[in-house]
Amino acid sequence: MCTRAHRPRNMRRLQVLLLGLLLLHQGCCFEFVIDGEWEDEMSQTQDHRERHKRAILTSEEQEDFEAIRGDDITVRSYKVESRITSRFSHTIISSSVVNSGSNPQSIAFNVQIPKRAFITNFTMNVNGITFVGSVKEKTVARNLYAQARARNKAAAIIRTNSQDMETFKTEVHVPSGSNIEFELHYQEMMHRKLNLYEHTLHLQPGRLVPQLQVDVYIFEPKGIATVKASNTFGAQFADLIKVTSTKDKAHIVFKPTVQQQKKCENCTESTVEGVITVLYDVNRDSNAGELQVSDGHFVYFFAPSNLSPLPKNIVFVIDVSGSMWGVKMKQTVQAMKAILDDLTIDDNFSIIDFNHNVRCWSAELVPGSSIQIADAKRYIENIKPSGGTNINEALLRAVQMLVKASNQKVIDPRSVSMIILVSDGDPTVGEIKLSAIQKNVKRVMREEFSLFSLGIGFDVDYDFLQRIATENRGMAQRIYANHDAAEQLRAFYSQVSSPLLRKITVQFQEDSVAEVTQNHFDKFFSGSELVVAGKVLPSESNTLTSFTMGSAARLDIILETDADTTELDAELAKQQHSFTGFARQMWAYLTIKQLIGERSLATTAVKKRKITQRIMTLAVEHQFVTPFTALLVESGDATERLLADSPKDPKHGCCSGGSSGPPLVTFVYQPPPWVQPTPTPTTVEVLEGPKEFTVPQQVNLVDNDPHFIIHLPRSNMDICFNIDSKPGHVLNLLSDSGTGVTVNGQLIGSKKVNKRTYFGTIGIYYQPDGISVIVSTDGITMTDGRNNHSFTWGSTAEIRQDGIRISIVKNSNVIITINNSTQVMVLLHRVWKKHPVNVDFLGIYIPNENQYSPLVHGLIGQFSSEPEVSLYDIHKGADPLKKEATMEVKGVIRSAAPTSTAGSFTTVGRASLMATTHNTLFQI
Incomplete structure (x- = not known):
């Protein structure tokens, strides 16, 4: 039972891939160097490999990041081209480099790409010898790799980077005068957040480049409503990013001259270092959605607007353990104050804060009135972090609060009930086994409740938070513990603060489609988008029809739309810069992402194996580097090989592989009763201590x-x-x-x-x-x-x-x-x-x-x-x-x-x- 606290109170895949290629002076043979971690990993089981931990790059490594690294080298060109068609992007990053020094040296090609992206290819040409990448099942690729390694001819190392980008690294050691060309391909689906699609390109060549160019081509069949581009290079580059658009196309280009790249007029250093961000949205004819058919596949986009928001019932569950001390807590409190201001009188809420103990600001849900909001703000302002982390009891308490409100008919049956968990660490008090916590929460959660998990920093077991959220109809997001953590928290809340529909189902005519991706959704939030894809079955009709059903604030809706099955292919054939295979690749992208999620929730080894096999089959067919496939880079005669695996998230708990792997840091303790986060007048005895000992409050x-x-x-x-x-x-x-x-x-x-x-x-x-x-x-x-x-x-x-x-x-x-x-x-x-x-x-x-x-x-x-x-x-x-x-x-x-x-x-x-x-x- 929740007690009221006294107030006031005193909160790679992109894989980093490092391919070490050494070109020796004597002849044209190649030698590859293997990292020690890989030697251990080659002999271990598949489950252990899946629990491989990626090392977090230090801030110094992040600051030293350069796309092209080496001494006395000439970068002839550095080009980025993205083709976005119907929210799906295909990006190519290429560079041409010459070793202009008098000695052999190592030259690195480093690329930062979004975490959601899948690498599809990598090619490298060294003095006329071309290495071409192909995606294979991991075991097949590793066997081929091992054969080459036995002849000292292969290498790979995996690491990861920061924020929403991950790093691909390639290094080649070449003689003086050598020419090297790099080309990396990756694909990604654009996710709509807060009414916009975002495409991010990291640009940091590290030196002046004669041919430096970025091109982004967008084609949206229904038309482009808005498009804009920005950069973090500096104010002097504001006018150098050109955006041109027509009804259904847009072109963003960035092409600075060598002089414009310089930090100062006579400088030899480049000031091009940062991110180009393209934001856009599309036209929508109606709330019924947009159905597109191409290359034997369909994609359905659903993003209705002009609907009344559903009332919300929210329990905020905030970690106030000792590790939240300082900036994390300050930023959390700052964000919570802004979030509370967003609540309306139609919303119900409460706050649970926890360390080794669990406390409630209010034992019951209360309306979002100005008086209650002001009181809640005072409560969180006085939180002082300390002690351990009892996630299990805190989440169970939050579910009990929602269940009680539902049983007592306090909440509107058409409202949306959710728990928002904010934590920065693993459980250390009470139930600490992650799989047990997951089962406990799953057992008591009702179908009408959702759990959203926010993990602050890199120490949190994000895999666990993602599993427990996904299994309970929510989602997880990592919050980076830096100066804008409060803004990240507010941005996440903004995405879920305005639910418009519940219980959404997308269906099609009988025998018209097959292998459809997820088509049942628990909620739709304003500013987002639901996407369904699948294969179109052969039919005499040239029309495909979709039916979408859902529950709004005061009514149930059924929406219908259709599309011509041949029209879009004809239109794509006319476009010079479109990505003609978007529908096929988007279907595979969505399917693989969903299968990876299903695999993480699979309860038996048999289910995991079946899902893994399907992932590998699709990934090889569509050339995606996933956690279960690898990119094998070979020379034309297949005598030289390099291997790139896709790593897991930096921290895995009970959820990775076939069994529980050890987390990066695990500690378990029950602090004495005097380790309190906030002073209260409650008298507590020291653990097994003498009766006369005075219990401290700090x-x-x-x-x-x-x-x-x-x-x-x-x-x-x-x-x-x-x-x-x-x-x-x-x-x-x-x-x-x-x-x-x-x-x-x-x-x-x-x-x-x-x-x-x-x-x-x-x-x-x-x-x-x-x-x-x-x-x-x-x-x-x-x-x-x-x-x-x-x-x-x-x-x-x-x-x-x-x-x-x-x-x-x-x-x-x-x-x-x-x-x-x-x-x-x-x-x-x-x-x-x-x-x-x-x-x-x-x-x-x-x-x-x-x-x-x-x-x-x-x-x-x-x-x-x-x-x-x-x-x-x-x-x-x-x-x-x-x-x-x-x-x-x-x-x-x-x-x-x-x-x-x-x-x-x-x-x-x-x-x-x-x-x-x-x-x-x-x-x-």
Whole structure:
């Protein structure tokens, strides 16, 4: 049952493909180099290969992205051509490069393409030797690849990139004077969002190009209503993108001269770096939709307008765990305030926020009145993230709320009921098995309810969110945790904020069509479009008719439209820049996308195999690189081969392959009751603690890299800062000579240099009894000067000796209680053992209500009596959302050898803190 919170309160495929091709000086033979991960993968099972994790590109790698890379090279041309016909695009990116240096070198061809796209071909010509791509079943392609690799003649590596683009990378090592030509093809269906289709082209040649040109050709048989193009290169390019259009055609061209590409008049660097975006919409004769027939296939587009919106019933489920601290929560609150303003009096809503606990702003749905909206805004503004993530209970609570409202006839039977989940991490509290959560939600969800999942950042298991949303008539979207996360959240809500129809079905005359894609839809939202495709069966009639049924706000509708089965082919034959195979490819594109979705929901291995086989057959026939097919690039005589696989999403949980693969980072814990996200007057006892212990309302914590969050109750301020130090260094977190308690933490590094540091070992020393407790990722050791007692993380246990009590929760956390006055919880974070970067690490949670003497100091201890905190030199930081400044902590600090340590915190971004660095765990 939901309790009312007290208010106010204090939220590749594009595959990156790297083809390493080395042309040796001696003769015309080729040698290929294989990446180590592939050597392991070749010997593993298909299910394990499907769980292959892609590595996220760092921000530095993203910033260094260039389409053509190499020293002393001449880029003769770089051209992009897209042909969009009836919302389906075929894009070709080509470049001609010469090694103009005096030595052999590697030349890279890098292309960023939309995540929704399928690669269809890649060709490369090196000094007259042509490599041509063909899509084959993955096992067939890999066998051919392995044969070539046995002769040291093949290579491939997979990675992924950021936001809505993924990266294709090809690298060739060639002698001086060599000529190389690259050409990549990909296809994509345009999705209508907020009344517009969007076509995005990433352009970053990295140097001045004599022939730099982008052409986008659009042909829409019913006519183009609006078309516009923009770029992110800079204001000086605004007039260089030319848009011309007629009734049914449009041409967008970008063709800057070498001088126009320069950063300055005498510069040799190019300023062409960014994205060209084409937005357009089409004419619509009526609400009945548009039916097109070509090449033996049909495509039906349905996007009615001028209908009254259906009332909405929405439960917002917001993750407020500790990982949401900072920009994520700030952006979520900002977006939620705007979303709440969009609600009307006809809408019903409530808010559930959760960490390891689940709370409701209102236990029941309430109308979207101005009073309720204002109250809800105050509620979310006072949310303070902390603790774990109990997704299971939060979602079940949201379903119960909708069920109760439905049973009590509170909601309109023609209204739309939905749950919108916003989360940035995996479940860590309560039910943590993803497949079990999926089953639990599926069991209680009613057919009239939908679940929409928004995953913030890259740590979230997006595959799981997508599965649970798709299975419950919704959709998922990744929200990138950057400066415009609030805008991304608002944009997603705008897509689902105005439902116009329910229970839509598209049908055709009997025996007129076959192999039809999805034709039953739960909802239609204003500004979007439903698309159905299929094959047209032979018939004496030249007319195909569709019938569309659905439920609007106050009536049920049946709409009919028809199309001539020969007319469009004749029209396409007249067009110079149309894509004549659009209908056939769009049908295959939709079918494969839907089959991939069905496969992810298949409950048995037999079903998965059948679906996989159909995907592979269609993908090979239509030349799409998918998660189950590969692009084999061969020379004309098939003696030289390169292989490109399509990777999975960077994070898979219970849902990938045939069984559950380990997520990138998995940690499970039950925080003590004093780890609360927001203070409430409720009294909670410390876990198994003494009755006289006073329960704190706030907690100081250090987690991740290491990330400090300190609460100053008198100032009503939360300070968040990071400590930059080196692996092996020991940080003094708390040292109190009055009580004899010392807490230190030793740093460890990630598997790659210049990456993050974490706490690998925490040491707690109690001087009066001479007892030390060492907590590492391997286990817990207690020493009293004479004996050592070691315990593993593999079992739950409680140990008492003198004034020390150690409570271990299996594979989760350990709570050390000292003399009934001081508590420290150490949280275990486990990661995937084969993760290329991350390592196991520890987090530490210390309640504010611990009892210290006036002599306490240390990175956390210095704040116990709330010293004076001064901020100065406040200025604009590198991140536009964070100012930078220096923070000085004065007063009760007693540090013998203080050093300045850089960090960042919530309001001003940079800090200078008094800290002591040691070389051993208990040197004071």
